[in-house]
Structures are given as C-alpha cells and as structure tokens.
Amino acid sequence: MAEEAEVEMETAAGAVPVPFQLQLDKSIPFQINIAEWNPEKDLLAMVTEDSKVVLHRFNWQRLWMISPGKCITSLCWRPDGKVIALGLEDGSILLHDVENGKLLKSIKSHSVAVICLNWEEEAHIEKGEIDSAFVYEDRTRRFFPPAPRVPRMPGLNAGDAGFMDDLEDTFHELSTSPRQHFNMLSSGDKDGCICFSIFGIFPIGKINIHKLSLCAPFLDKTATFQLLNASIHQLALSKDLSQLVVLSFGELEENLVKPKGKNVQKDEEYAEVQKFSHTGDSSVGLHCLLLNTSIFLDRKNELQQVAQQASSIEDLVEVVRASLSVMSKQWSEAMHSFHEKFDPLSSLIVSHGLDSNPQDEFLSVLFGARTSPPLHQFLVNSLGEAGLKRVCKAVDTAGKELHSVIHEHLQPAVEIIGFRIAELRGLSRWRARYHIIGLDEKLIDSATEKAGMLLVHVERFLRILAIVLYQFQNFFNWVLRYIKILMSEPIDQIQPANSELIVVFLKFLLDHDPIGELLEVNKIIEVDVDTMQRIEQLVMFGGYSDTNYLEKTLSDEFNQLEQCLKEAFLLQFTTISQKIHCEDLMPLYKVGYTPEVSSSDAPTSIFYYKGDHGATSEVCTDGDSRVDYICFKVPDESLELTNCIGIIRGFANGLDPVQKRVTSPEAILLCIPDAFQCIDLSLYKENQIVLLLNEATSTSESTMRSLVMMVQISDFCFLPLSRRTPANLWTLQILKASAVDMHLEIGKVRYISEPVTSPLAVSASRGLACVFTSRRHAMVYILDEDEDETSDID
Numbered sequence: 001m002a003e004e005a006e007v008e009m010e011t012a013a014g015a016v017p018v019p020f021q022l023q024l025d026k027s028i029p030f031q032i033n034i035a036e037w038n039p040e041k042d043l044l045a046m047v048t049e050d051s052k053v054v055l056h057r058f059n060w061q062r063l064w065m066i067s068p069g070k071c072i073t074s075l076c077w078r079p080d081g082k083v084i085a086l087g088l089e090d091g092s093i094l095l096h097d098v099e100n101g102k103l104l105k106s107i108k109s110h111s112v113a114v115i116c117l118n119w120e121e122e123a124h125i126e127k128g129e130i131d132s133a134f135v136y137e138d139r140t141r142r143f144f145p146p147a148p149r150v151p152r153m154p155g156l157n158a159g160d161a162g163f164m165d166d167l168e169d170t171f172h173e174l175s176t177s178p179r180q181h182f183n184m185l186s187s188g189d190k191d192g193c194i195c196f197s198i199f200g201i202f203p204i205g206k207i208n209i210h211k212l213s214l215c216a217p218f219l220d221k222t223a224t225f226q227l228l229n230a231s232i233h234q235l236a237l238s239k240d241l242s243q244l245v246v247l248s249f250g251e252l253e254e255n256l257v258k259p260k261g262k263n264v265q266k267d268e269e270y271a272e273v274q275k276f277s278h279t280g281d282s283s284v285g286l287h288c289l290l291l292n293t294s295i296f297l298d299r300k301n302e303l304q305q306v307a308q309q310a311s312s313i314e315d316l317v318e319v320v321r322a323s324l325s326v327m328s329k330q331w332s333e334a335m336h337s338f339h340e341k342f343d344p345l346s347s348l349i350v351s352h353g354l355d356s357n358p359q360d361e362f363l364s365v366l367f368g369a370r371t372s373p374p375l376h377q378f379l380v381n382s383l384g385e386a387g388l389k390r391v392c393k394a395v396d397t398a399g400k401e402l403h404s405v406i407h408e409h410l411q412p413a414v415e416i417i418g419f420r421i422a423e424l425r426g427l428s429r430w431r432a433r434y435h436i437i438g439l440d441e442k443l444i445d446s447a448t449e450k451a452g453m454l455l456v457h458v459e460r461f462l463r464i465l466a467i468v469l470y471q472f473q474n475f476f477n478w479v480l481r482y483i484k485i486l487m488s489e490p491i492d493q494i495q496p497a498n499s500e501l502i503v504v505f506l507k508f509l510l511d512h513d514p515i516g517e518l519l520e521v522n523k524i525i526e527v528d529v530d531t532m533q534r535i536e537q538l539v540m541f542g543g544y545s546d547t548n549y550l551e552k553t554l555s556d557e558f559n560q561l562e563q564c565l566k567e568a569f570l571l572q573f574t575t576i577s578q579k580i581h582c583e584d585l586m587p588l589y590k591v592g593y594t595p596e597v598s599s600s601d602a603p604t605s606i607f608y609y610k611g612d613h614g615a616t617s618e619v620c621t622d623g624d625s626r627v628d629y630i631c632f633k634v635p636d637e638s639l640e641l642t643n644c645i646g647i648i649r650g651f652a653n654g655l656d657p658v659q660k661r662v663t664s665p666e667a668i669l670l671c672i673p674d675a676f677q678c679i680d681l682s683l684y685k686e687n688q689i690v691l692l693l694n695e696a697t698s699t700s701e702s703t704m705r706s707l708v709m710m711v712q713i714s715d716f717c718f719l720p721l722s723r724r725t726p727a728n729l730w731t732l733q734i735l736k737a738s739a740v741d742m743h744l745e746i747g748k749v750r751y752i753s754e755p756v757t758s759p760l761a762v763s764a765s766r767g768l769a770c771v772f773t774s775r776r777h778a779m780v781y782i783l784d785e786d787e788d789e790t791s792d793i794d
Contacts, residue, residue, distance in 0.1 A: 017786040019748035020708060020769070026060045026778050034072070035770060037763030040081030043098065044761060044770055044780075047072045053086065055101065058768070058780070064101035068094055073113045078200060079121035079183055085200060087114025093187060095200055109195035109203050114187050119200065120237035121183040122300060138308055140419060147312065148412045150322045151405050153329065182300045184241055188232025192248065196293075196576075198307035202314070205576040207291075209248060213255065214289065216585040224255045225585060227287060236606035239626050241296040243583075243652045246289040247604055247632070252587060285590040285638070285730065286602065288630060290652055295579040299437050303576075305427060306439060309420045310569055316413040316420075317562055320454075323410040324555055327402050328519040334398035335513055341391050342510070344382050348374035359506045365482060366502055379483050388483065392476040399469040402515075403462075411458050417561075418451040424568075438575025443568040450561035453549050457557045460550075461518055468515055474498055475505045518554045525551050586651060586665070586721075589638040589732045603758065604632040607683035628652040629713070631689055633678050634669075639736055643672045645681065646732055647689070647713060648721075666718035669735040670742045676707070680760035682769075684783065687713040690769060692760040706756040708771060708781065711747035716740060750781065 034047035042058030051072045055063045074087030083104065086094040091110030096103055185200035196205040209232070214225040230250025237244050296303065345358045352374045361375040371379075425448050427434050428441040478497035485491060508514075517523055527550045536547045549557065608626040627650055634644040650665040672678055676693040684690050691709045719738055721731060754773045761770040767784040 018750065019710070019786050020750040020781040020783055021785040021787045022750075023058070023768075023780045023782055024060055024778075028772075028776050028778050031757075031776065032759065032772050032778075034075045035759045035761035035772070036075050036077060037761055037766060037768060037770070038081040038098070039077055039079060039763070039765050041098075042766055042768070043081070045075060045077070045084055047075055047086075053084075053096070053101070055084075055098070060778070060780075066096065066101045071113075074115055074117045074187075076117035076119050076185075078119050078185075079181075083200065085117050085119060085185060087117050087187060089113045091189065093117070093185075093197075093200075105201050107197065107201065107203065109187060109197065109206065110189040110191075110193060112189045112191045112193075115190050115232055116188045116234050118186045118235050118237055119183060120186070120239070120241060121181045122241055123239045139423070140312070140416060143419065144412070144416050147316060147416055148319055148409045150319050151326045151409045153326055182241075182304045184237060184296060186235055186237050186244065188235050188246070188248075190231040192227070192230040192232060192250070194232060194235065194244075194246065194291075196296075196580075198303055199311065202307040202311040203573060204303065204307065205573060205580060207577055207580050209246070209250075209289065209582075212291075212582050214252075214582045214585040226253050226255060227251070227289075228253055230287075233286065233602065234604045234606060236608070236628070237293065238628070238652060239608055241300065242292070242294040244291040244293050244580075245606055245628055245630065245652055246291060247588075247606070247630070248287050248289060249285070249591075249602075250287060251284045252287060283587065283590055283730075286588045286632065288586040288588055288648070288651060289582055290584040290586075292581050292583045295437070295576060299433075302427075302433050302437050302439075306424065306434070306437065306572065309424050309427075310572075313417055313420050313565060316417045317565065319409055319413040320417070320558055321562075323405050323413070324519060324558060327405050327410075328516075328555075330398045330401045330405075331515050331519065334394045335516060337394040338391050341383055341387055345374065345378045348378050348382070359510060362506050362510075363503070366478075366499060371486070376486065379479070380486055383479075383483070385480065385483050385487075388476060388480055392473075392480075395469070395472050395476075399465065399472075402465060406458065406462060406465075411455075414451065414455050414458055418448070418455055421448050421451050421565075436575075438572035440568060440571050443564065443571060447561065447564040447568055449544050449546065450557070450564045453544060453546060454554075454557045454561050456549065457518075457552070457554045461515075461554050464514055464518065468509065471501055471505045471509055474501045475509075478502055520553055521555045521559065523553045523556070525553060527551055584651070586648070587730050588632065588646065588648075589634050590730050591635060591638060602633060602635070603678070603680045603760075604630070605681055605683045605689075606630050607764075609685075609687055625653070629683055629687075631681055631683050633681060634732060639732060641669075641671060641736060641739055643674060643677060644732075644739065645670045645672065645678060645689075645691075645742075646735070647716075647718075648731070649718060664720045664722060667721050667731065667735055668716050668718050669732060669739040670716070671739050672742055673744065679706075679756055680758040682760050682762040684710065684762055685764040685767075689713055690760065690762050690783070692756055692758070692771065694755050704755045706752045706754065706773075707744075708750045708752065708769065709744065709747050710783065711742065715746065752779070 030052075031049040032046045033049055036045050037043070038045070043063070044056050044058075046054045046056070048054065050067075051070065052065055052067045053072065053075075054065045057063065068086060068088060070092070071089035072086050073089050076085050077083070078085070082098050084096050084098055086096065088094065091108060091112055091114060093107050093109060093114060094103060095105040095107075183199060185197045186194060187197075188194045192209045194207050194209065195203060197203050209227050209230055212227070214227060216223050216225060227248060228251040230248045232246060232248050234247040235244055342358070345361070349356055349358070349361065349372075352372070354372060354374060356372075361372055365371055365375065421444065424439065425441070425444045428439045428444045431441070474497050477495055481491050481494045481497065484494065517525065531550065532547070535550065539545065539547060552560075607629045609629060610626055630648045630651060632646050634641075634646055636642040646667065646669050648665055648667040650663070653663070653665075672691075672693065675695060675697050677696045678691060679694050680692040682690045689711050691711065693707050693709060695705045717740075719735065721734065752771065752773070754775050754777070757772050757774050759772070762768070762783075767782060769781045769783050771779045771781065773779070
C-alpha cells in the first residue's frame, strides 16, 4: 500500500482528499471471471476461473463456496438479494439460496451457453396507490397441510448424489407467496435465444431473435431486417417489465418483403421473408434491439396467479415421479429377495425327475399329501426358518415403506395437484382475462380429469397393496408352520393360515407380481368384461370420460397427467412468446468478422435512471418515469478513432405514449486519453459512469499503473440521433465527427499501483466498487466517500 499511497499523494498534490475510500485490499488465490454485488446486502458473489462460486461479506469474510461441476458463463441476483442465479455452459440455470449456497432449483431453458442473465422486479407501488387488479389469494393452504417433499431413497443420507434434498419451505414461500412482487428472470444464450421465467422458476416465453422481423424506422421508410448468426451479449428489462433492451452481435440483413401484421415470431412469416431476403445488404456488428414485452405489464396479475399454481404443480409432479421411483425400487428389491429364495424349488423338482411345478408341490402339502423329496429338501435345507424370516422381513419392510411413501408423499402430492388444477380450471373459464395468456379451458379440463383418475389409481394401489401384503403374510405363516412340523418343533405360537388364501396366493401371486405391474410403464392390466361394462355405465353420471382407466397402471396414469399438463403449459408458453416482438433496432458499430465476443472483449452496461437526471423533456414525459442508458466500449477497428466509449440514452423511450409520436434517442461518443485503455465500465447511480483504465504507455507490467474513474454523464452535451438512412446505418458513424475528448480532470480519479483486470463490480445501491488486479488482489472502494490525504500515509 505504500507504493499506492505515494502515487495518490503525487496525484492529489498534497492537499486534495483522495477519491474513493479504500475499504480493504485482500490477496485472492484465484482469478475472477464474474463478480456481482448483492442488491440488498453487502455481499459479493464471484465466479473463479475454475467455475466455483464464492460469496464474501463486505469485510471479505467467506460465507460459502460451491462448485456446480460445469462452466459458469453468467450470474445475477434476484432483486431482493435472497437468491442467486447461475447460467451454465450447457444451457442450464441454477438457483441457489444466498444463506447457505444450497441448490433450490435447476431449469433447462437453453441448449447452449447462457451468456447473460437479468432479474427484474415490478416497480413498487407507491403508498396509497390502488392496484388496478384484484388481489389473488392462494387458497391451497386453507385446505391442505404444507406440500410434501421429494422422498429420499432409503439407505441414503441427505446430500447424496443423484437424490434431491428436502425442498426449502422458505423458497416456496418466497417464490409463490401472493405478497411476493412479480419478477421476471430473462436469460440470453450464444445462439440468439431469450427465455423468460416468472419468479425465475416458471418458464413463460422464449424467442429466437433470428426469427424476429426487426423494424428500424428511417427518414424515408420503415425497413425490416433479419439478424443472422447472432448471439445475445447483454439484456435489461425495464422497471415496469414492458420493454427489453438487448445488445446482440450478429449479421444484419435487410428484408425485401415485409411480413404481414406485427413483427411477431411466426415460422410461416419467417419462411416468406427468408425467401426474398438474401439479396439485401448485410453487416456484422453490435446491434441494440428494443423488444416489446408489454404482455408482462398488462397481464402481470394473471401471469402471477397462473405461475403460482403452475410452478407448484410442477414441483409436486417431481414429488410424484420420485415417489413412484422409490416405490418401484423398494418393491423390486423385496421381490428379488423372495424369488431368490423360492425359485430354486423349480430346479430341485427338475433334478429329481418329477413332472410338476412349485404350485403343485405346495398344493399337495396343503391338501394332506406326503411331502415330495425336492420340496422337503427345499424347505429344510435351501430355505430354512432363518431364510424364510429374512424374506418375510424384506417383504414386510417394503410394504411399510410403500405405505409410508404413499401416505406422506404420493397421495398428498396428487391431492394438491388436483386442487391446484381445479383452481386453474376456474381461472380458465374467465376467458376475457386468461385466454389472452394461453390458459385454455379444454386443456385444463383434460388435466383435471387425469388428476382425478390418478387419485383413483392411488386408492386402488393402496387396496391391492394391502391385499397382497396380507396374502404374503398368510403364505409365510403357513410355510413357517410346515417347516417347524418337518423339523419336529412346536407350532403353538404360529397363527394358523387360511387355506383358501393359500390357494389364491399359489395361483395368482407365486409367479405373478400385481404390485410391480402397477408400477410398470406401458403395461396393460387385464380387467374382466363385467367390470368394464359397469364402468361404462357410470360414464352417464359424468365426472370422467376415460372408461379404460382400470387397464392402465399407476405409472401410465401419471405419465398421461404429466403429458396433459405439458400441453396446457406449452400453450401458455407459445402464446406469450408470440406476443413479444421487436419495436426498434439501432445498429451501434460494425466489426469486420462474425465475432465470438466475451464480456471482457466488449464491456457494456445498461441502466435505468429516473427521468429528472439529465434527460430532456423530449425523452422523458413525467417525473416518475425512467430513462434507459446504454454504455459500451467501441472496438478500435470500428472507427478511425481509437479508445472510445459510446453512451446512448432514451432508446427505449423513443415512443411517447401521450403524444403518440416517435422521439429520437440521444448519444455521445467519448474519447479516453491515449495513455490509458478501458478494461471495463459500469453505469452508476445519478447519471454517473465508473471506468476501469489501465496505463497503455508502460513498458513493463511491474511499472504499469491503473485507475478507477467516475464521470458525471449529465455534464456532457448529448446529441439527438436523427433517424438514419440505410446508406448510413451505423449509429457511431454519425457521432464520429462530434466525439468529445474526456480528460481525467473532469472526473474523480483514484490511482492504483498495479494493472487491473475485468470484471469491475459496482453496486449502485450500496455505493461500492470491487476492483481485481492482475497480481490477484481484490480492492473494495466506497465510491461515495473520499479518503483524507493522511490515510494513505498511515
């Protein structure tokens, strides 16, 4: 720190306080690729070069470290700071609890790497303001106990690989509570797909910007374009959730034929456009898109209600799936033990040259005939009293486990699924509000019937299980009694067996497994004709239409319910996706190749400021609105100028809803001093930008300096961007002639005695910045406080 102090003293000229108080300077054992401050607490989440997530307090106390085992490509916080989202290289998004790092949810919305994440919450309603929609109450808790959890496979401890731990009650409360502010997780991947998830857990929409018809208003016409070979670089949802600003690298190609209607994502329109669009001019670069997501604002109450029910249903479906898996494994192991002990009887019969089978041998004993040599040898030597008791215990234990799983997990889950689907059914009949978001009454009705049928199958399974277990117990008692007779041991303490049930067991259960059949998939259960006729007669009373449900297994009925739910939720997903379209397009700068750009190669930042901070009346129409600011570093090869930063404001505010007219965004091009290079940047509160610069003229890394600089954006004169012509497509070409030199004297500067690396982690809510150096140091600065000149000397 002494070296840094000297530099700062020289810069401060001995009298001026040093900007930005240095809170701590810590050595770190790894390189940091991603870093984000918690929006509500003094917590910093960092992703290391080997894709581990580390959470530190403001004082650098480590809270936890986790490793998902896959490459982490993006990170963001939920707006309340209680959940952290990780985007992975395989397209998965993981949600972790901030308290302990525990995995809460894993969703697979993408098929390729998730490049960027943005989690936005609806703007808080001011005190005294009345919401336009009714308050929806989730009534499930009135009638049901807390939702069951995923059963753990017996013999495994919590946390064992391959099995989920108990679901977090707090997570369900935070994600599905009616008091939870409506929030949306947006994610973009390297193939140009953007996905939207309500509460981060319920996927509600997906678009591919390759298939969007992009509208760009020019002076003389409104042109439409296609963005080819594009990847999402950054995105930001507006505070009212009605607009999404997207930065994307790709090849822009003008269409010759404009599709009919709105620029929605429809495959048939896309095919027509593609047929005629390949003769247009194409350009590769960074493009700024404005997507209309007003469906989230207009129908946020309906979407929230559906998401609360549907997300809970999906969780409960996983409980049912895991319950069936546990039940199948438990029972198959018990039946394996049974057949392992009783199947050798068939071999003994064959080896003794008898023309019979195990059923006949047991029946001959039951009806008073002499015991044959193979059966005697089997009962006394092969099976024995100890072996029989082990088999009896295995079957009895499996029966108890199945009863426990059904009563504690399976049956409650199915009952709550049925209730929640019925709630959705009621909502679906309010067509004026819910048909527009794809809640289809017929599909929900079908799912309601399947949920009822599944509950019937659970009751049927319980009855059959009780009968089968009693049959096994009766058979084991009889065999044990006969073994003791053969060995001349007393049988007073053994209950006598029911001979009729022994016959039934030997005929239907010795070589057959009705419990296992009900847990199989694609298995047809035989039902007698009389029963089928009675079932068909009951249809006239209503309530269901599937007369063949008794021929299905429990697993098959569950699969049909799951398929009905997928169809119902897919229609919502498709409906919402088709209502998201492109409103505006602004090509920013051109590059000479199709790039695979990382965040360190092209640092960008998007922020929404209140409209009264430097925005003109043309951009902002009321004091409570927010203006979008887009900041980005410009590659040197894109302009004849070098070392430049572009800032655009008001791109998303281009349409004035009051006066129904299109206004122009404003922009400025800043030239950084040649002695420095921009490593990273971040927009900050009150129209400020924080820059991370490295010295460019140093001959060696050991003598290289760097600096953190804060500049007031409102001090610069922004120029209105007139609507372009196709011949003058790129925004920065218009600004090149009016580029402004940015001197270090115009902002607050803090020098650092060693080179820095990206990322720059800035927290607008906490007033903090964390800087990482190439020598693996982490420095945390308080941006809103200055140090006295004596502090560095001390």
